[in-house]
Amino acid sequence: MELFDNIILKIEQINMKRNVEECQTDFHIAFGIDKNFARGMGILMDSIHCHNQEKNISFHVFTDGIEQQDLAKLQELTQYNNISIKIYYINIEAFRNLPTTLAWSYATYYRFIMGKVLHGLVDKVLYIDADILCIGMLDKLQTMDMKGNIVLAISEEGKFNVNRLSLKNGKYFNAGFLYIDINKWNDAQIAEQAVALLTENPEKYTYLDQDVLNILLDGKTLFIAQQWNYLYDMRKMDNKPPKDVIFIHFIGDKPWQHWSEHHFMVKLYQKYAQKTPWANVPLVKPKHYKEKKRMARSYRKRNMYLQALYWYLAYAVAKIKAKS
Numbered sequence: 001m002e003l004f005d006n007i008i009l010k011i012e013q014i015n016m017k018r019n020v021e022e023c024q025t026d027f028h029i030a031f032g033i034d035k036n037f038a039r040g041m042g043i044l045m046d047s048i049h050c051h052n053q054e055k056n057i058s059f060h061v062f063t064d065g066i067e068q069q070d071l072a073k074l075q076e077l078t079q080y081n082n083i084s085i086k087i088y089y090i091n092i093e094a095f096r097n098l099p100t101t102l103a104w105s106y107a108t109y110y111r112f113i114m115g116k117v118l119h120g121l122v123d124k125v126l127y128i129d130a131d132i133l134c135i136g137m138l139d140k141l142q143t144m145d146m147k148g149n150i151v152l153a154i155s156e157e158g159k160f161n162v163n164r165l166s167l168k169n170g171k172y173f174n175a176g177f178l179y180i181d182i183n184k185w186n187d188a189q190i191a192e193q194a195v196a197l198l199t200e201n202p203e204k205y206t207y208l209d210q211d212v213l214n215i216l217l218d219g220k221t222l223f224i225a226q227q228w229n230y231l232y233d234m235r236k237m238d239n240k241p242p243k244d245v246i247f248i249h250f251i252g253d254k255p256w257q258h259w260s261e262h263h264f265m266v267k268l269y270q271k272y273a274q275k276t277p278w279a280n281v282p283l284v285k286p287k288h289y290k291e292k293k294r295m296a297r298s299y300r301k302r303n304m305y306l307q308a309l310y311w312y313l314a315y316a317v318a319k320i321k322a323k324s
Helices: 035-051 068-077 106-118 160-165 182-187 190-200 208-216 265-273 289-301 305-323
Strands: 008-013 027-033 057-063 083-090 124-128 132-134 151-155 173-181 221-223 230-233 247-251
Touching: 027 035, 027 106, 035 057, 035 068, 035 083, 035 132, 035 265, 057 106, 068 083, 083 106, 106 124, 106 173, 106 182, 106 190, 106 208, 132 265, 160 208, 173 182, 173 208, 173 247, 182 190, 190 208, 247 265, 289 305
Parallel strands: 027 057, 027 124, 057 083, 151 221, 230 247
Antiparallel strands: 008 083, 124 173, 132 247, 151 173
């Protein structure tokens, strides 16, 4: 049996209006999420539509499950005539042997199977993480010459990961944005090799799937401008994105989390969120001990010391329970 046989349990088209796939699709965009990232993905979809209203866009969502309220909100997005949303429900058992962390669930591996599922239907697909906001047009991506490479990606700064993984091309990409040539991806068996590497030696790869994809795509990646995946760290309060940015990628803390509400970039994110069905959904509250520590730091930065003390105590208690 092939590795990814029967991995898709069900496919669901959720359009309210006409099927965009009946028309010429300008962009195929894919996501891999669990239920916790449905809100971020929906707001991202709406922001993409906002800046690309003249393009027909097919969204492909790979997930192990979405809450009914989020599914209904996604369906509301399809009131736009140029948007199609198809959901691929994944059998999560195929990934049980792969490592996960507090930050990364099995959903981080769903990008592996997109090439298999979309083969024969799509020539190129843009994979993007759900913790991204679109603030520009995608036109130039359509006309980019991939020069025989399998993916287009954006490099991360620093040589640490390059040296750690012995990458010959001297660059390490962030896997939150991958413009993929589906046929070349499948011909090179990227997905199968990625799973094999992670299964054989999971402790070796600090950033899990991102590490193994960098190894397998070393010399097969065309690095493009940072504007396509501008990595934004919300811990840096005075960092403003350049004017030509198309995708802002919120690494680390997310703008829909309660402990990020002090950051000025949340206002930009909320401007887009208010146009979506998630406009009145409360910010996510901290659950595990690391998030409670971030909540404490958020109050401390605002000089709200009693609230900060409360959350530092909550963090300490939660950490002791987690370690016991």
